[in-house]
Amino acid sequence: MSPPLAGLLVLDFTTLLPGPLASLMLAEAGAEVVKIERPPIGDEMRAYAQRWGDDGVNFALLNRGKQSLALDLKDPVQRAQLDPLLDRADVLVEQFRPGVMDRLGLGWEALSARNPRLIYCSITGYGQDGPKRDVAGHDLNYIGDTGLLAVSSGDPAHPTVPPALVADIAAGAYPAFMNILLALLARGASGRGSRLDVAMTDHIFPFLYWAIGAGLATGRFPGNADALTTGGTPRYRLYPAADGRLIAVAAIEQRFWDRFCALIGLGPALAEDARDPAATIAAIGAILGARPAAAWGAIFAGQDCCCSVVATVAEAMADPHFIARGLFAGGVTNAQGARLPALPVPVLPAFRRPAGDAPAPRLGAHNDPAPVRSTPLRAPPPRD
Numbered sequence: 001m002s003p004p005l006a007g008l009l010v011l012d013f014t015t016l017l018p019g020p021l022a023s024l025m026l027a028e029a030g031a032e033v034v035k036i037e038r039p040p041i042g043d044e045m046r047a048y049a050q051r052w053g054d055d056g057v058n059f060a061l062l063n064r065g066k067q068s069l070a071l072d073l074k075d076p077v078q079r080a081q082l083d084p085l086l087d088r089a090d091v092l093v094e095q096f097r098p099g100v101m102d103r104l105g106l107g108w109e110a111l112s113a114r115n116p117r118l119i120y121c122s123i124t125g126y127g128q129d130g131p132k133r134d135v136a137g138h139d140l141n142y143i144g145d146t147g148l149l150a151v152s153s154g155d156p157a158h159p160t161v162p163p164a165l166v167a168d169i170a171a172g173a174y175p176a177f178m179n180i181l182l183a184l185l186a187r188g189a190s191g192r193g194s195r196l197d198v199a200m201t202d203h204i205f206p207f208l209y210w211a212i213g214a215g216l217a218t219g220r221f222p223g224n225a226d227a228l229t230t231g232g233t234p235r236y237r238l239y240p241a242a243d244g245r246l247i248a249v250a251a252i253e254q255r256f257w258d259r260f261c262a263l264i265g266l267g268p269a270l271a272e273d274a275r276d277p278a279a280t281i282a283a284i285g286a287i288l289g290a291r292p293a294a295a296w297g298a299i300f301a302g303q304d305c306c307c308s309v310v311a312t313v314a315e316a317m318a319d320p321h322f323i324a325r326g327l328f329a330g331g332v333t334n335a336q337g338a339r340l341p342a343l344p345v346p347v348l349p350a351f352r353r354p355a356g357d358a359p360a361p362r363l364g365a366h367n368d369p370a371p372v373r374s375t376p377l378r379a380p381p382p383r384d
Helices: 018-028 057-062 076-080 083-088 108-114 139-145 166-190 202-218 254-264 277-288 293-300 313-317 320-324
Strands: 009-012 032-037 067-070 091-094 119-124 194-199 236-240 246-250 307-309 331-333 339-341 357-359
Touching (some): 009 083, 018 166, 057 339, 139 166, 166 202, 254 277
Parallel strands (some): 032 067
Antiparallel strands (some): 236 246
């Protein structure tokens, strides 16, 4: 089966993470993605550490299989080179502050007038309207503004920066991808494109459903690390083993908790964790801290108690389970002939282009039709 987005043209004006990841998922589902980059540096991610060949490795992972046009959008002559692509594009993704694309003559009103079928997706921190629309920010600011940091930021004396870029990925790239697909479905029925306003802060609130529910129902919103899944119970915490590695205990349900307590030898009085949670936490910490992580991993293996040793990234990538699932089957290559496993994306194999190697584009590699292209610019797709 052909990938479901084969034949669609996506113009990607974004940089760094949210937009490039969204357009990577579109590319993996078969779309032709053309990055519009600003010369002479292009996407800022090209210069980020760690380097891999000519560009940063993060750029390579996020832009596999795309094409690159290097154009100064403030130059009318170079800007005019976009016209044929704008006339036939199916999707445009941009990540500038509100108003920037309008000033460049590339705003929604102008482009939808010339191409009524265009789906125009803008990704910003705070959206196209509202008092904060022009406020600069990054992931940490967005999760701070929405309350997510307040419920799990670690010891106030030693606050912890979250390990995942929740706003950029889960609240930016993923909603953009989902809503572009919904807009494509809607266009199939109406024949017309649409304007998509993806505000990362808007889409963080689903991660707080439990905190919102608790606060609205009881009048008390959860505080830092005092709720069920943020470390407020002995049953859902990280405990260090003797060698400093962490044990992830997630034995929430009673049957898992009972099994866990039996495996580590926690006495009945302390197993009644609602009596004195702090005492139970301290006792479990002492027990788990007496043996190395490998010993606990062997004890918990096959015991169905929702407890595990926290893996390193390298260990996770080498895990036979993920290898068997084919997560790293495809590859990304660079101009020096080096290869890395492709970044797994949440597009199921049935809907992805065939697993194989594809390069990330050199800056401006598709400006001139003479060089060999990684993916040739196709003729306009048939209109449905």
